[in-house]
Amino acid sequence: MDLPAAERLPWSREAWRDTLFVLSGAPLQAACWTLLALPWAFWVPERAGSVLSLLLASCAAALALVRPLTRAHRERAWAVLGRDLPVPPARPGGLLRALRAEDPRRDLGRELLYHLVVGPLLGGAAAAVALAWAGGAALATAVFWPPHAALLIAGLTLAGLALLAAAPWLAAGVRRLDVRAMAALLGPDRARELERRVEDLAGKRADVVDAADLERRRIERDLHDGAQQRLVALAMNLGLARETLTDVPEPARRVIVEAHEEAKAALAELRDLIRGLHPAVLADRGLDAALSGVAARVPLPVTLRVDVAERVASTVEAVAYFVVAEALTNVVKHAGAASVEVAVVRDGPTLRVRVADDGAGGADPARGTGLAGLARRVRSVDGTFRVVSPPGGPTALTVELPCAL
């Protein structure tokens, strides 16, 4: 966020806050190199072995310091700026194991990059900020210095004031860079984070698709156990009445006959509706059994080939079933075909569904809701959907579904 210029004046709150933030960072940013360099300032061993062990010891100390330093930087951002940087993922099992596993090692690498390279540079910038404030203050008070030429004093004062005015901008710039560097290097890895999020979303979508599938089954069961049984009983009673009440007046008899036929038609419709939702045989016996039922009710010669040795996820089965059932309905309604070929083949991780007819063609998913609905249902499980249907035919619909969700 960029603040309006008025708030960058040397005496504004923001200026002091940025300065405080930048300056408080400097000791932390210098810590790693200080730790690495400090021993050598007091003692330079002569034997190679000692040099090596001192080197190792300081490196180990610096590594051990990485996490506490990172935490300190986070606390600094929170205390001074009120900004909560994303927490880096926990590093299970301590430093040694972190060095072995890939993800924690990458996180450690990014943190080291901050503490050893970016941090010290920012520390240098912090020194510049401090210098700008101190120098500015010193020069601006040149009037109180031992007497010099008036022109020189005026020049120095002006330069001091300019430095003082520039210091908040400088501090704000360094603050921005620091916050960015901290977010990029000390927080969680953005790419990994996105990956995790994608996985998470994919999992959630699979849950939603499964939930929809479950809901369809529940509706199927409710209809089957409720309305359908009542209708069968009703149709049976009407049938019984039709058979036994032979001596009623003709108009009454006609009503009974009509009611009986209506009830039977309603039953047939309800049966088709339930079948479209989720036929019980699909869960029970799989695609081959369920599709033979669908294909047999198509008033055209259908060639059906189902080659699915190992059953696929039930949601995928449901989608494949729906695709074939809908496609066959479309063929009967629109294609004017003489025959249909249906093939469902499992090819490793892919379930390939193909419905081809020799009809008039010209099917377009962009028009009409049938094909678009199919495409949507296929997309819900990450499948691909393809219709080849030149005017004059033939039409081939190919759907590929990933077998496992």
Next chain:
Amino acid sequence: MRVVIAEDSVLLRAGLIKLLETAGFEVVAAVGEAAGLLAAVAEHRPDLAVVDVRMPPGHTDEGVRAALVIRRESPDVAVLLLSQYVEERYAADLLAEHTSGIGYLLKDRVADVSTFLDALRRVAAGGTALDPEVVAQLLLRRGGGPLGRLTPREREVLELMAEGRSNAGIAAALVVSESAVAKHINGIFTKLDLPHAEGDHRRVLAVLRFLDGDA
């Protein structure tokens, strides 16, 4: 004739009892799930069991499995299965072991009372009654082979034979004379390569060939 009914919907169970008793059957037991059915069959030794395919606890194919058990353990008890949908897989399971005293009909068929009672009597008498929808599904699988050589009329006759009809029944369904049906059936026997020596069983063999799909 003594009948056991297994149907989990109370409404339908009551309806079936009424229907069967009106038609002169004696309903000796009416139960709501497969275990009760097996117990009732063992206890009452009925002539016929009318069984819903989908029953508690699993609500999938309990009836089919119970039917297989009944036919295996009490071969003299005929079984008529009723289902909300008929599936050739279930039919194939049943027919793989038994081709007589077995029926498998869509539940809707009970609405056509006389046809339904007719099927019931046929099954109880040791015949078969397959729903036309099942036959259509079975037919879907039988592509080439000798079945392909049948004329459309002969196919129709074979389908009706598979449904369990007699010559007279086929003649009535197709609106032709019984002698025409006999002629078609002879044609079927010839084309399916069923020599005369096997006499009366050829009819069953033809249907079996048809149902097994190796015709």
